[in-house]
Amino acid sequence: MMRMHVLACLLLALPVVHGLSRADCTNFNMNNQETRILELLCTRTAVINKQIVFGHPSDSKKFLVCSDVGVGCSGTCANGASFDKVKNTCGSAAIICTLPSGADTSIPTQPLGATFQNPCSSAGSRTCFLINHSMKNRFIICERSTTQVPMVGQCLAGFEFNFASQTCMKVKEQITTCNNGVNPCKPIPITEKVISADRLYFGCSDDPTKFIHCDRWGKMTVKQCKNKTVWSQTALACASD
Known part of the structure; x- marks a missing residue:
């Protein structure tokens, strides 16, 4: 009885391994580097204890599996996921946030500047989420896996980011009469470091060859194309017309 009790305790002490196995291998012809790693890691103790899954030495998306002492095979995590060396299994699939409709795909996304506070904490547990930028024609891309360095995308010319719809939407034409003495320009607080261009320029309904340029202090200047x-x-x- 005592022997059985000790044996039961030993079995409970052994690690319980779930997940990847030799059945998940896709390559059984090992190169020199992989062979050396398998010879080093696939010890008799490791095989007996079923501690047979290891991260690949040179590819974060691959893993090695011991099939016996000193030998084994390799596999690749599905859907572009990386191998988690802490949990000894493939992690979640790689997430790529797509740009919203109306975004300018010809302009590469850029990291959010260090002068801006990271707003991505408000995204919660959502995988991909878009946040308003201080410039209306831009948006901040929050990815759950990269919330430390959010990226910034840009809408097409004449479009602004709409938070509610999570898309870039076309801006209504800002046209005014240039010769009626009405000033469409509004002062912009000095605290606003970045100013959206659509707040500084207005077309002239009475003369399409002219436009209004506003300065930061709300002064209006009519200019000629x-x-x-x-x-x-x-x-x-x-x-050109």
Whole structure:
């Protein structure tokens, strides 16, 4: 009875290994590096205790499995996931957040500047979530796996990010009459370090070859497009008609 009790305790002390096994291998022809690692790790003790799964020495998405003492095979985690060397199994599949509709895919995303406070804590447990940027035509991409360095994307010209729909939406044309004496410019607080261009430029409904430029203090200046071009509020520039 005592022997059986001791044996039961020993069995409970052994690690219980779940997950990957030799059945998950996809390659049984090992290179020199893999062979040396398997010879080192696949000891008799490891095989008996079923501690047979290890991270690959040069590829974070692969793993090695001992099939016997000193020999084994390799496999690749599914869906681009990386091997978790702490849990000795494949982690969650790699997450790639796609850009929202209306985003300018020709402009690479950039890391959020160090001067901005990281807002991604509000994303909670959601895998991919978009947050408003101080510039209306940009958005912050919060990924659960990379919340320490959020990325910033940009909407197409004439589009602004809409938080509610999580998309870039076309801005209504900001057209005003230039010769009626009404100033559409509004002062911008000095605390705002980055100013969206659509707050500084307005088209002229009474003369499409002109536009209004606003300075930070709300001063209005009417300017003339050159070379027979007309003002485009969508592009926020003078363009060919």
